[in-house]
Amino acid sequence: MIKDHLFPKTIEEALAFLKECKGKARLIAGGTDLIPEIREKESEFEVLVDIEKIKKLKAIREESKKIFIGPGVTFSELEESELIRTNAFALSQAASLMGSPQVRNRGTIGGNIVSAQPAADGALALSAFDAMLEIASVRGTREIPIDKAYLDIGKSIINPSKEILVGIRLEKRKKGEGSNYQRVAMRRAMALPILACGVFVKSTNGLIQSARIAIGPVSNTPFRAKETEGFLEGKSLTPEIFERAGEIASEEVNPRDSRLRGSRIYRKGLSAVLVKRGMEGALANIR
Amino acid sequence: MKGKKQVGKEVVLRINGKEEKVFCQPGETLLYVLRNRLYHTEVKEGCGKGDCGACTVLLDGVPVDSCLVLAYQAQGKEILTVKGLGDPEKMHPLQKKFIEKGAIQCGFCIPGQLLSAKALLEKNSKPSREDIKRAISGNLCRCTGYKKIIEAIEEASEKMSNQ
Numbered sequence: 001m002i003k004d005h006l007f008p009k010t011i012e013e014a015l016a017f018l019k020e021c022k023g024k025a026r027l028i029a030g031g032t033d034l035i036p037e038i039r040e041k042e043s044e045f046e047v048l049v050d051i052e053k054i055k056k057l058k059a060i061r062e063e064s065k066k067i068f069i070g071p072g073v074t075f076s077e078l079e080e081s082e083l084i085r086t087n088a089f090a091l092s093q094a095a096s097l098m099g100s101p102q103v104r105n106r107g108t109i110g111g112n113i114v115s116a117q118p119a120a121d122g123a124l125a126l127s128a129f130d131a132m133l134e135i136a137s138v139r140g141t142r143e144i145p146i147d148k149a150y151l152d153i154g155k156s157i158i159n160p161s162k163e164i165l166v167g168i169r170l171e172k173r174k175k176g177e178g179s180n181y182q183r184v185a186m187r188r189a190m191a192l193p194i195l196a197c198g199v200f201v202k203s204t205n206g207l208i209q210s211a212r213i214a215i216g217p218v219s220n221t222p223f224r225a226k227e228t229e230g231f232l233e234g235k236s237l238t239p240e241i242f243e244r245a246g247e248i249a250s251e252e253v254n255p256r257d258s259r260l261r262g263s264r265i266y267r268k269g270l271s272a273v274l275v276k277r278g279m280e281g282a283l284a285n286i287r
Numbered sequence: 288m289k290g291k292k293q294v295g296k297e298v299v300l301r302i303n304g305k306e307e308k309v310f311c312q313p314g315e316t317l318l319y320v321l322r323n324r325l326y327h328t329e330v331k332e333g334c335g336k337g338d339c340g341a342c343t344v345l346l347d348g349v350p351v352d353s354c355l356v357l358a359y360q361a362q363g364k365e366i367l368t369v370k371g372l373g374d375p376e377k378m379h380p381l382q383k384k385f386i387e388k389g390a391i392q393c394g395f396c397i398p399g400q401l402l403s404a405k406a407l408l409e410k411n412s413k414p415s416r417e418d419i420k421r422a423i424s425g426n427l428c429r430c431t432g433y434k435k436i437i438e439a440i441e442e443a444s445e446k447m448s449n450q
Contacts, residue, residue: 001294001314002294002312002313002314003294003313004294004313005313005314005357005359005360028357030355031355031356031357031360032337032355035316035354035355035356035357036335036336036337036354036355038314039316039335039336040336043314048313048314048357050359050360052360076349099337099425100337100340100352100424100425100426101350101403101406101421101422101424101425102337102340102343102350102351102352102355102403102425103337103352103355103425105346105349105350105351106351106352106355106356188424189421189424189425190338190424190425190427
């Protein structure tokens with residue numbers, strides 16, 4: 001049962017509240033995942049620590065070589081940000097495809113990461129950018145790559161009773177780089193993806209220097225298609241290569257059978273298609 | 288609850304331009320407080336978990352599912368329900384067009400549809416069909432097939448921008 005709902009104004013104050021409550025408090029951001037959970041089952045926590053009034057967590061800004069995204073930024077804000085569209089097109093696309101307008105107006109990118117669903121659109125796109133996460137606790141802050149943030153379905157290494165995700169950083173886009181996000185769902189709005197895929201490509205003179213491909217849900221956590229990424233290194237940006245990359249991706253993913261959201265075989269086949277389309281989209285996005 | 292202090296406090300919510308004081312408990316959704324504590328039954332409860340949009344209200348002008356917002360979080364914000372849009376004597380052009388076009392059948396999704404449409408027209412006075420579809424994509428309707436709803440919003444936008 002929830003006994004209190006606090007609105008700290010700073011990160012320090014929020015951390016102090018969490019500490020005071022000794023594991024009985026939980027951080028709340030947009031609440032789009034947490035609120036139905038509170039209603040459905042007896043919650044283990046008694047105090048909600050709300051990040052809404054912490055301004056630092058709600059900014060999108062340029063740093064010298066990086067883009068800083070506050071974890072309290074909503075999907076709508078991400079979708080509308082020119083800075084994100086220019087620097088991280090795939091993230092902009094992912095933000096516009098997730099949920100419904102109502103959910104995008106409340107749901108935050110930080111919550112999307114901490115909730116750790118394998119097909120979380122925002123988190124999946126960020127994975128393709130090798131985003132870095134800054135996590136604060138009373139002991140100080142640490143920075144980890146997003147791919148190290150997940151433990152299992154619905155479980156990230158960020159403990160919302162002790163720690164706060166305080167920053168997300170990606171490299172600014174450079175010449176020769178492009179990205180794209182692909183998503184297939186039962187409906188075009190308000191449906192979880194059957195499969196989604198974020199692609200980032202870095203190229204020089206028509207050759208791929210490196211590629212990053214994140215796919216979900218094909219594993220317990222957002223999945224990086226490392227074999228496909230390895231294959232793409234040094235290859236040319238041609239339809240034949242994209243086709244082959246798709247085939248390799250469909251071999252390395254390990255999706256589950258879902259009677260509602262597609263069989264394993266279907267999702268494997270779809271992985272090939274979305275990786276190929278994602279590569280085409282990323283190529284078109286290269287500047 | 289014997290021997291336990293009742294948790295909760297009085298909060299002030301600004302609903303349709305009027306401040307309303309209400310006792311509520313932390314963890315209670317805005318939807319629950321609006322309906323069960325303040326009798327704003329014009330806000331409809333559908334799925335209760337953000338999948339249907341029936342409980343849509345505008346919070347500082349943007350559509351949200353009131354089942355996914357806690358009442359405590361709505362303090363200090365402007366809440367608009369369909370009753371704040373207009374009443375039978377003074378209807379909003381959207382409300383008039385919904386009736387004229389026959390966009391209302393069972394009516395359950397309509398408060399949400401109207402508020403999503405209102406938020407759209409505030410931002411974009413001449414939306415395309417695609418813009419309209421996207422704006423109401425979070426509001427499920429099981430009767431109309433959306434066609435008449437989309438037409439009603441389109442005609443209301445034309446009427447409003449001609450005024």
